[in-house]
Amino acid sequence: MPQAAGFSASGRGCNPPLSKRLHKTAETDADVAVTLKDVADRAGVSTATVSRVLNRQGRFSRETEARVSQAVAALGYVPHAAARALASRRSRTVGAVTAALDNPIFARGVQALENRLERSGYGLLIAGSDYEADRELKQVRTMVERGIDAIMLQGDSHLPEVYDLLRRKGIAYINTWVYDPASPHPCCGFDNEQAGRNVADYLLDLGHTEIAMVAGISEGNDRARNRIAGVRAALEARGLTLDDARIVERPYSVSDGRDGLRALLRRPGPRPTAVIGGNDLLAIGVILEAQQSGLAVPDALSVAGFDDIELAANIAPSLTTIHVPVEEICTLAGDYLVARIEGRPARDHVALEARLVVRQSTTRPPAR
């Protein structure tokens, strides 16, 4: 329960009512609204010159530069981004819409993108789609209105309106977490289906035949769908099938993973000897649930995941999983976007490797 405390309408000393234009007080410290013009006046040059110096374009004398920098410092001048954006038709802001931030792997990606953008002086606007296509479109729209120069998207299945809008507005974009050389859209990531095949093949090689999956919700999520498809393809390549009774779909969380395993174990038919989680959160949930219900991992049940979050290497038993180079994906996506904004050439399709990391949560199926 929130307990009431200090209450104030006008700001109680700090956070004063948002000020109107206050004229600068002295020459030492400006108050608010010091403009380019003020700097120009003080430096005894034109606003055009100040602008040039500040943006370091065109030529100007050493001396002018000094006078300008001095004036800027003396007045505490801060450029007005909106004015700059209006005049230059560029906001120096990039957008990123991710499904959800509470998946640590996504949070790390956003962080990596922010780092990359900061290096080039771009700000990052974020929004979440909650895995809903409509919501994503809405968020993209809002961002476009806000004037973003480029945008990072997750996955490659977006509403046509998203692509249309972006193209019409000439806004650079890139699909991340996916790699599809045949896609007409720029992307940076890895082949999720291949990754699914890799995990499944590894388990098949160990001798498992009773393989089940606690997958992510596949609707509206191409990555989840492709991982399932990969697992299925690997099984079918060996004459096995991954039938529907062997797949449960759950949101990405540890407790959903636990719930998923319970659901799987309730189903008729032989008990699976290996379970693949749609991501590490689910896989870890599966491990915890198995352990807490007396199923030894990996002796009675092998478990594998996707992502390789920090916990994967630390839990006991440590988790066999597909290592996804998130930081790299998002940094490269940032490289791409910055390059496009600045009119430089850039690779449209970048493939990264997502390789299997074998740890302790998987072993051969129990003899029977």
Place this chain on the structure above:
Amino acid sequence: MPQAAGFSASGRGCNPPLSKRLHKTAETDADVAVTLKDVADRAGVSTATVSRVLNRQGRFSRETEARVSQAVAALGYVPHAAARALASRRSRTVGAVTAALDNPIFARGVQALENRLERSGYGLLIAGSDYEADRELKQVRTMVERGIDAIMLQGDSHLPEVYDLLRRKGIAYINTWVYDPASPHPCCGFDNEQAGRNVADYLLDLGHTEIAMVAGISEGNDRARNRIAGVRAALEARGLTLDDARIVERPYSVSDGRDGLRALLRRPGPRPTAVIGGNDLLAIGVILEAQQSGLAVPDALSVAGFDDIELAANIAPSLTTIHVPVEEICTLAGDYLVARIEGRPARDHVALEARLVVRQSTTRPPAR
């Protein structure tokens, strides 16, 4: 290793070179740069009227409204945020600088803030400080330049320059994760020292006297510092001490928690019977390390944390911890900021309760 793939300078069909002003094509679908003026012309009214209708202020006739909405729809008009910001002196953007996003609890907070802001039509600009005061100042500066209307900060120990800048610019701000009725700054959170006292008191009540801590890095982090102070105060209130040999400081991650416990166990003196983690990530690391080195939790070692992340309830044994209502903190912080931006009164100091959740990772100290 990134493998090269499609390469293009000019955009390969998608992502065309950022376009200059293209004139709208037909009356059905605009291309780019449809302005208020275009809408006004089509609706046969002035730009002032269109602006009024769009912002729903002032009065206008039903009919005018209809004509305008129609024109907007027909032309696919999208307002230009920078122009709007320039004219209205308001960007409808809020900033948030957090220490790091890879702590799931922070990520959840950012997500909650974004949700709250979206409801009121504000965008969220984010940046990370990496727990460094200088970096934080830099990020705040950048955001101010970008014209944010308000900003959410973490903790309450910020460089004086941060407060100065914000005050000078008349930008509303709020310190989150902390509650201090005596602070001159707006805040929304809980009393971290009290929370520290609560955990320690609980362990003391159980009979523990050998209590140690794997804390967060206290330098530049008031929350970490206050939690330590709380634990220390509780011990001292019972005539015990928390001496330096009983505290190790580590960054917030699971592997740091493991490392922290190892360090603690290497120290001379009696082995601790209870360890408090500076947050759940550290506490979970402590649990995992204990288990993997044969120390049973909670029988041989009790472990407690702070935050109550999702995993806390799911790990075995489940973690006793301080439940922090992040979503609530950040949503209320959003309420505050929006209110201040819009000139409405708002509570400057909001206290939330962070209560102890007792689970399975703690019990009485082993008899000896």
Place this chain on the structure above:
DNA sequence: TTGTAAGCGTTATCAA
């Protein structure tokens, strides 16, 4: 190398 001045797309103040 520097200055002049015309925008950039809105909002907001006055009048009408």
Place this chain on the structure above:
DNA sequence: TTGATAACGCTTACAA
């Protein structure tokens, strides 16, 4: 209820 029109602060030809 609506329309002119002057800002808003900066960039960027084009001149000088």
